[in-house]
Amino acid sequence: MYRFLLNRRWLALLAFVIVFGAVCFRLGLWQIHQLDRRLDRNEVITDHFSTAPVDLDSAAPVGTTIDADSAWTRVTMRGTYDAASAASVKFTSRDGAPGVDVVVPLRLDDGTAVLVNRGWMETANSNARPDLPAPPNGEVTVRGWLRQDNNAGGDAVRIFDGQIRAIDSDGFSEFVPYELRDGFVNAQEESPESTPAAALEAEPEPELGQGPHFFYALQWWFFGMIGITGYIWFAISEARDRRRARTGPRQDSEREVASPVSA
The missing domain is CATH 2.40.50 (OB fold (Dihydrolipoamide Acetyltransferase, E2P))
Known part of the structure; x- marks a missing residue:
């Protein structure tokens, strides 16, 4: 009944669904990695902001590269x-x-x-x-x-x-x-401050929320599931239509044989 899935059109559609699902899955994982990076960044910022300021030469001597751990x-x-x-x-x-x-x-x-x-x-x-x-x-x-x-x-x-x-x-x-x-x-x-004081706004403290990464990951995985579910739904629908096309004329003939012949 599902032998039609082996024809070229359905194999091409299957290949597309597999690639689409893999890409969506990978993009979802990428968003989770971004969430992990953001949480690590938040932890670093919280640790630095909870300690008193230190002299620049102690925090970053000459020749030091400011990396993700020393930033903030x-x-x-x-x-x-x-x-x-x-x-x-x-x-x-x-x-x-x-x-x-x-x-x-x-x-x-x-x-x-x-x-x-x-x-x-x-x-x-x-x-x-x-x-x-x-x-x-x-x-x-x-x-x-x-x-x-x-x-x-x-x-x-x-x-x-x-x-x-x-x-x-x-x-x-x-x-x-x-x-x-x-x-x-x-x-x-x-x-001392500028005289007169400069009308400059200091950089605000960074946001420490999780951001949208988790929900973006769910969205990508949902899109991948839509592709897989859609393929299955169309395959079942096609099989049903083919079955009806084969059995419909036979059932009509059986009904004609079973009905009484008019005089």
């Missing part, structure tokens, strides 16, 4: 802002409002520097560089948390007309005459 470490450092090398990260937003992040290198006593994201300011969404608030003069103490480089690469991390699209110490280092440490720092406090 709360640090404190003291140095002098290089206001002439300030840049804005364009096309950022907060609560739907357009703006820029203000990034300024902080030169340290050992001659190296670290990029500091001093905060976000609302601006018109355009390619023109806005007027950036000046950082504090002289030595300043900065407290914040470490972040990894964006690693976007290409033009996204190169400065054009005082603007960049992603913060990356390697890209930024092409435009300053001193060594930049890996990663950057999201500033939360500056002492």
